[in-house]
Amino acid sequence: MKKIKNFRYRHLLLLFSLCAVILSALTGCTSAKADSRIQITFWHEMTGPAQVQLTKFVKEFNQSQHKYTVVPQFEGNYNEAVQKILNTHGTSASPAVFQSMDISTSQIYSSGYTTPVQKFITADNYDVSKISAVARAFYSKNGQQLSMPFNTSQPVLYYNATLLKKYGITPPPVDPSYSDITRVAQQLYERSGKKVKGLSVEIYGWLFEQFLANAGESLANNQDGHAGTPTAVNFTGTAATTTMKWIQENIKHGSFMNYGSGTSASANEMAGFLSGKLGMFLQSSADISQLTAGMKDQLGITYYPHPDGQKSNGVSIGGASLWISNDKSTTVQRGAWEFIKYLMKSQNQAAWQAATGYLALNKDSQNEPVLQKLYQKTPAAKIPSQQLARTTPNNTNSGIFMQGLIQERTITQTAMEQIYNGKNVTSALQDAEKQMNSYVQTTNKANK
Amino acid sequence: MDAPITNKQSQTHYKPKGNKKPLTVGLSYKKELRERLYALVFLGPSLLILTIFVFFPMLRTLYLSFFLTNSVGKPTVFIGLQNYFSLLTSTAYLHSLQATFIYVIAVSCLTLVLGLLLAQTASQKIRGISFFRTVFSGTMGVSVSVAAIFWLFMFNPSVGLLDQLANLFHLPVINWLTQPGWAMTAVVISTVWMNLGFTFLIFFGALQSVPTTFYEAAQIEGVSKRYQFFHITLPMISPTLFFVSIITLIESFKSFGLIDLMTAGGPDNATNLLVYRIYQDAFLSGNYGLASTESVILALMIAFFTFIQFKVLEKRVNY
Numbered sequence: 187m188k189k190i191k192n193f194r195y196r197h198l199l200l201l202f203s204l205c206a207v208i209l210s211a212l213t214g215c216t217s218a219k220a221d222s223r224i225q226i227t228f229w230h231e232m233t234g235p236a237q238v239q240l241t242k243f244v245k246e247f248n249q250s251q252h253k254y255t256v257v258p259q260f261e262g263n264y265n266e267a268v269q270k271i272l273n274t275h276g277t278s279a280s281p282a283v284f285q286s287m288d289i290s291t292s293q294i295y296s297s298g299y300t301t302p303v304q305k306f307i308t309a310d311n312y313d314v315s316k317i318s319a320v321a322r323a324f325y326s327k328n329g330q331q332l333s334m335p336f337n338t339s340q341p342v343l344y345y346n347a348t349l350l351k352k353y354g355i356t357p358p359p360v361d362p363s364y365s366d367i368t369r370v371a372q373q374l375y376e377r378s379g380k381k382v383k384g385l386s387v388e389i390y391g392w393l394f395e396q397f398l399a400n401a402g403e404s405l406a407n408n409q410d411g412h413a414g415t416p417t418a419v420n421f422t423g424t425a426a427t428t429t430m431k432w433i434q435e436n437i438k439h440g441s442f443m444n445y446g447s448g449t450s451a452s453a454n455e456m457a458g459f460l461s462g463k464l465g466m467f468l469q470s471s472a473d474i475s476q477l478t479a480g481m482k483d484q485l486g487i488t489y490y491p492h493p494d495g496q497k498s499n500g501v502s503i504g505g506a507s508l509w510i511s512n513d514k515s516t517t518v519q520r521g522a523w524e525f526i527k528y529l530m531k532s533q534n535q536a537a538w539q540a541a542t543g544y545l546a547l548n549k550d551s552q553n554e555p556v557l558q559k560l561y562q563k564t565p566a567a568k569i570p571s572q573q574l575a576r577t578t579p580n581n582t583n584s585g586i587f588m589q590g591l592i593q594e595r596t597i598t599q600t601a602m603e604q605i606y607n608g609k610n611v612t613s614a615l616q617d618a619e620k621q622m623n624s625y626v627q628t629t630n631k632a633n634k
Numbered sequence: 635m636d637a638p639i640t641n642k643q644s645q646t647h648y649k650p651k652g653n654k655k656p657l658t659v660g661l662s663y664k665k666e667l668r669e670r671l672y673a674l675v676f677l678g679p680s681l682l683i684l685t686i687f688v689f690f691p692m693l694r695t696l697y698l699s700f701f702l703t704n705s706v707g708k709p710t711v712f713i714g715l716q717n718y719f720s721l722l723t724s725t726a727y728l729h730s731l732q733a734t735f736i737y738v739i740a741v742s743c744l745t746l747v748l749g750l751l752l753a754q755t756a757s758q759k760i761r762g763i764s765f766f767r768t769v770f771s772g773t774m775g776v777s778v779s780v781a782a783i784f785w786l787f788m789f790n791p792s793v794g795l796l797d798q799l800a801n802l803f804h805l806p807v808i809n810w811l812t813q814p815g816w817a818m819t820a821v822v823i824s825t826v827w828m829n830l831g832f833t834f835l836i837f838f839g840a841l842q843s844v845p846t847t848f849y850e851a852a853q854i855e856g857v858s859k860r861y862q863f864f865h866i867t868l869p870m871i872s873p874t875l876f877f878v879s880i881i882t883l884i885e886s887f888k889s890f891g892l893i894d895l896m897t898a899g900g901p902d903n904a905t906n907l908l909v910y911r912i913y914q915d916a917f918l919s920g921n922y923g924l925a926s927t928e929s930v931i932l933a934l935m936i937a938f939f940t941f942i943q944f945k946v947l948e949k950r951v952n953y
Contacts, residue, residue: 265917265918266917268920269707269917269920272705272706272707272920273707275706293705293920297705297706299706389900443791444809444812445791445812446811446900446901447900447901448897448899448900449895449898450786450811450895450896450897451812453786454790454791454792457790457792457793458792458793463792590919592918592919592920593919593921596914596918596919599900600726600902600903603814603900603901606812606901607813607814607901607902621726629705631702631711632702632711632923634710634711
């Protein structure tokens, strides 16, 4: 009997001590929060190495000054985050500063929920010319900077230099045309005894947009929305038709590999490339860090291809930017701006590119030792930055300022799927254009 | 409380009017009132929760389906039944509808047949069968994401197991997830595989509960195994069959996880089932009006099929 009692007593003691530990931990948390610093809630959608690096920046920022505490919160994928941002605005749950993807720019802007960063740029006389012009142009409206470009990538062409050398194929030039790529793809496919596929272009609306941008053709009227709300789209112009016919030609030849669309597509594409079963593919420059880490062969990179018989207009960017919510006090908004400025510092942008593969947007970053070291190790890693630097922004390569771009991607991706599976290029693109135009009309009606 | 009810009043109320009979014969009105009050007290909390989380959202969805919504998701333009018309005339939506029916029918039938087959096999008294019983019900413990990763690996076009096997036997290599017809097949296979564990377990339990005396009697009569299966086993487990078929049907109408992770509705909308389309329209495109319309249509459809199943299958349930 006594033994049992003793036993129970011991358990009770254990329980109490456990409670005490938990309680002290909780109070520890609250006391940490209750310091005099101003809390800046920061919503982001970064995963993997980018999340690690971003958390590091936040920690360093919090240590670098005593006024603000930035609290990072991961909010899932880009698409879901947009809805969360719009739905929590004006509540205590909303963020002070948030990251939102490229194609949500027009939507976030027209919600009227944000303070344009231009206000702080002007107030601080911040030297914005240090930041890449192409990236800035994407997130501005009538010369006003709406948000600060952050994680930024450009599409490039990756190739397996070792494989090309093995089969005696001249690599594509730095600024290739479609026929340059076709030549390499077909040679690789044939000389490898049809074992290595030459080329892959993921079914991804972003890449479709970039084909038009690089050909200097607008995707939406009113100059891609930079001169006013678009009322119609252009999927059936020369650029789209030529590009899709070029892809279909490669598919018919057999040298093209279709990895489909969606989350698994890019993973499969990467796996195919790393295992030497695919020679070239078009993808975001943000994949570099993953490629250099996983690849035994030598990696080659070129600019995004352009149609034959014309100069490339330069591609636009992808990624996301940082916005400041206007439902918080001016001091909180100021803190958010200080954090953004911190992230844009030359050495931080350099560290960001080295860790993630997203491009350093501060022009001074190129001279930072961390990037110099990267370029020494992988010379090809320079190419995306060079592509970004040489592009002069104009209305066709500064993104599309239009609502419903998510829908546009779904629709163009469906058209690409049909074309990849053999449907007539013109009729697939016409169907897509018709669908998107009716969507644009409805959207404009609902947002009047 | 109002004026207390006197005995007289209660007496007058107590008189049955027309066909209406009091709730409980022999109880006074006062007692009846108290009973109802109790009922309200006990039902109240759950009614409240249901109202907030089920009835209100349902009505709100219906309401939203008559509107266009703007960039922040607020209803702005009333358009009546326009959303319904434009959906039912859109080829993309009808395509989704067709794909959903193919998917639901294929998944339900295959799950039922295979589940029953596995359960029947596992009911045999063979040495080591308990190992297989565990294996067969194993997919119950697999989460959707794990299953998706597993099947994505199987279907991978460069390094996938299925295509490597095809290579080994010199069969044509299939691009499982990028060709419309094959993508649907791939998704159906993975869903059936996922469902099988649960279905197997339920069927297995049902088979165990069929009294062995029936089979013994049948054996004495010299009836074939097949006859036994169709005339003893099936009728005896018919309630379970009914239950499982409804559950599978509703579940496959609501399929989301595997679609999202494996094909994201592609290629060419071949696996863009109704629920996935709702998700895309609402949470990717922010088109809440259209998504609400799709939800209403889907709810009506599930209700209709459940009703049919109750009407048709219930008659065939033997006890």
